[in-house]
Amino acid sequence: TQLLEQSPQFLSIQEGENLTVYCNSSSVFSSLQWYRQEPGEGPVLLVTVVTGGEVKKLKRLTFQFGDARKDSSLHITAAQPGDTGLYLCAGGSDSSYKLIFGSGTRLLVRP
């Protein structure tokens, strides 16, 4: 059974601080996606990474896919209150494109 473990489960930081969220598995994934979810809403796609070692930047967010395609990280620089939300990583591994989701990291950025 493929599993994705996210850490930390909860993070409360002050505005302006940096943070990193980790997503780890013992399984290899063909792609890894990161989503952000607001309360009562569906997840919104932030990024997809498909190549081992790939790094993608989206403004203050930096995403990295591990060389072995088993792990990923999300780094946020100078966090803002608008970054508050649930961050989910999700791995895809076959032609069905169904996703295995981690349990999420709940981020609170205090003004």
Added chain:
Amino acid sequence: DTGVSQDPRHKITKRGQNVTFRCDPISEHNRLYWYRQTLGQGPEFLTYFQNEAQLEKSRLLSDRFSAERPKGSFSTLEIQRTEQGDSAMYLCASIRLINGYTFGSGTRLTVV
């Protein structure tokens, strides 16, 4: 691109009743997925369609659950004889390319 629409947004039902949810995907997306998300967890895969064909069902989808996608457009998810353990957010998503899903806002089901 009008996004993925789900209806209703919220549903409260008594245990033992049947409920049906609807999902309208993005029109040019040929694949449609259903996921279930319980409090404090990430979404779990239930089933998916390519056009009107249901190609895979999770073991989570007991015989009380049935999903359809007639004519390859909208989809419905029905739960018969609801149980309290069915309380969750039911999410629908559609894709055209490999690069990521577009999720709807979900239907939150509460079984009392």
